[in-house]
Amino acid sequence: MAEHGHRITAAIACHVARAGGTVDELTRLLLHPEHEGGRHARHIALRSGQTRALDYIRRVWDSASAAVGSTRSLESRHDSYEVLAALRDRIETTPWRGERGRTALRVLRAHLNFAEIAGGPLHHASERQTAEEAGISRTTLRAVYETVLKPRGWLRRLRVGHGREGSTWYLNDSSSGRHGMPASPSRSRTTQYPPDLALEEWPTPETATTADIDSTVIGRLMGHDAFAHHGLGSSALMVIGALHLRSGQTVDDLVGSSSVSRATAYRTLRRLALHGLVRQTDQTWTLMPHALEGIGLPTHAPGTTPDGPLAQGWDAVAHCYGTAGVAARRRALHVAERAAYREALERLAEHRSKAVVIVHGGRQVLVPAPRADEIPASWHSPDGSVLDPVTGRPAADWRVATDGRLILITATDQRSYDELAAAHAEALSEWESVA
Numbered sequence: 001m002a003e004h005g006h007r008i009t010a011a012i013a014c015h016v017a018r019a020g021g022t023v024d025e026l027t028r029l030l031l032h033p034e035h036e037g038g039r040h041a042r043h044i045a046l047r048s049g050q051t052r053a054l055d056y057i058r059r060v061w062d063s064a065s066a067a068v069g070s071t072r073s074l075e076s077r078h079d080s081y082e083v084l085a086a087l088r089d090r091i092e093t094t095p096w097r098g099e100r101g102r103t104a105l106r107v108l109r110a111h112l113n114f115a116e117i118a119g120g121p122l123h124h125a126s127e128r129q130t131a132e133e134a135g136i137s138r139t140t141l142r143a144v145y146e147t148v149l150k151p152r153g154w155l156r157r158l159r160v161g162h163g164r165e166g167s168t169w170y171l172n173d174s175s176s177g178r179h180g181m182p183a184s185p186s187r188s189r190t191t192q193y194p195p196d197l198a199l200e201e202w203p204t205p206e207t208a209t210t211a212d213i214d215s216t217v218i219g220r221l222m223g224h225d226a227f228a229h230h231g232l233g234s235s236a237l238m239v240i241g242a243l244h245l246r247s248g249q250t251v252d253d254l255v256g257s258s259s260v261s262r263a264t265a266y267r268t269l270r271r272l273a274l275h276g277l278v279r280q281t282d283q284t285w286t287l288m289p290h291a292l293e294g295i296g297l298p299t300h301a302p303g304t305t306p307d308g309p310l311a312q313g314w315d316a317v318a319h320c321y322g323t324a325g326v327a328a329r330r331r332a333l334h335v336a337e338r339a340a341y342r343e344a345l346e347r348l349a350e351h352r353s354k355a356v357v358i359v360h361g362g363r364q365v366l367v368p369a370p371r372a373d374e375i376p377a378s379w380h381s382p383d384g385s386v387l388d389p390v391t392g393r394p395a396a397d398w399r400v401a402t403d404g405r406l407i408l409i410t411a412t413d414q415r416s417y418d419e420l421a422a423a424h425a426e427a428l429s430e431w432e433s434v435a
Contacts, residue, residue, distance in 0.1 A: 005040025006060075012037045013057075013064035018073065023061040030057060036433050080120035087121070088112060088215060090173055092245075095211045095259040102234035102259075104148040106134040107141060109219040111155060115171050122158075126166035128334040135223040135327060163345055212257040213241035217292070225318035228326045232317065235260050235268045240287070243278065247286045254285070275317055 009030065016026045030038030031045065031053070045053035074080050091112065096105040110133035114123045131141045149155045153172055161167040218241045226232055238258040243249060249257060254265045269285055272278040277291045318324040379387050386398035 002040070005043070008037050009040050009060055010064060013060045014068055017061070017064045017068040023058060026061055027054065027057050074120060077119055083121060084112070084115055084171075087171060087173060092213050092215045093210050096238070097259050099234065100144065100148060102238055103136060103140060104144045105215070105218070106136065106222045106234060106237070107144050108149060108154055109215050109222065110134040111169060111171055112215070113219055114169075121171040122168070123171070124161075124166045124168055126161050128337065129166060132327070132331055132334065133223055135227060136229075137330070164342070210256075211242075211259045212245060213238060214245040215241060217241050217244045221314070223327060224314045225323045225326045226314040226321070228318070228323040231321040231323040232268075232271060235264050236272060239265065239268045239272065240277070240291075243285065243287045244292070248281075248284045250283050250285070275320070
């Protein structure tokens with residue numbers, strides 16, 4: 001209850017700060033006896049004194065003022081798209097080094113796709129949905145969440161999903177969360193640990209501090225089987241994204257623009273050239289004219305969209321690496337997991353128990369077992385009491401609740417059944433008003 005009250009107080013403080021109010025106005029608002037939102041502050045004043053409550057309100061006000069001053073209020077859909085466009089530019093110019101960094105880019109691009117559909121940084125997405133969009137497993141997805149995206153401030157999970165609802169996420173610029181990361185211990189600076197523990201890599205002099213890729217192409221291709229773990233991989237996505245944005249780059253240019261090492265760049269270019277996706281002219285590399293439409297083969301069929309030939313060509317690459325069908329198997333697994341999870345939730349909601357099977361008329365009949373807190377209808381009395389099945393008279397210490405459950409009122413109880421019911425109704429009304 002204290003944590004809930006603090007969240008309510010902080011939300012009110014943010015609203016007052018955003019409306020241009022002062023700490024004195026917030027204090028009068030919270031300490032007003034008829035204001036439900038100030039119950040937590042008034043409880044502190046009653047328990048610890050007025051001075052302690054005023055100090056608490058001032059601390060909450062300072063935090064709220066700092067939060068409101070460092071954020072931007074999105075008042076229209078146009079403002080939301082401006083924020084998403086700036087975030088996309090930030091993602092495309094951030095170096096994503098190492099295999100884990102490139103995987104983090106795929107996950108972040110998947111969330112950006114969901115945010116663009118939702119129309120703002122606030123969006124809903126489940127782990128399975130994100131894993132299918134990014135073309136990775138849920139295990140890898142969770143590792144990237146905990147080690148890269150959430151510690152660096154790219155993503156915030158506001159609410160964990162339950163049932164048919166996915167988790168609530170908020171996309172954010174990592175510039176605010178990067179400086180708030182905990183400092184690495186001194187032993188991390190030895191030769192046994194890389195300086196960047198999240199990405200598990202050592203920075204090299206050849207790696208630039210900024211990147212230059214087209215994340216839209218990456219977001220379009222990353223879910224295909226050709227870019228699975230044992231296929232072309234995430235490094236090919238980075239190289240294709242860099243070459244699509246700026247054609248005619250040397251290996252040295254790609255090392256900086258795609259955030260891959262020199263050895264990875266050479267290896268990836270050889271693989272792409274083997275499938276006719278890129279070509280080399282002197283020291284520069286470019287994408288083939290129809291690389292994203294048909295793996296280097298021009299399409300002569302009239303009226304075709306890039307999606308048709310693209311899927312056929314990438315399927316051939318996936319068959320070449322033995323990764324064909326990975327996405328379909330992952331989706332089938334997720335469908336089965338969702339069905340099992342929802343069935344378990346339904347059983348839990350209905351409080352199902354093991355049924356008794358009897359044979360009647362030559363066929364099996366399921367007879368559900370009675371619940372321990374339910375009583376037969378013959379025991380009910382019009383005044384809410386319980387009839388003794390032996391004597392047929394009302395039992396003095398038993399009552400039937402409104403949901404049909406049995407309640408025992410003993411001599412040690414300080415309140416009667418009617419008083420308990422009234423207290424429960426009052427508590428429920430207070431909770432709903434606060435919520």
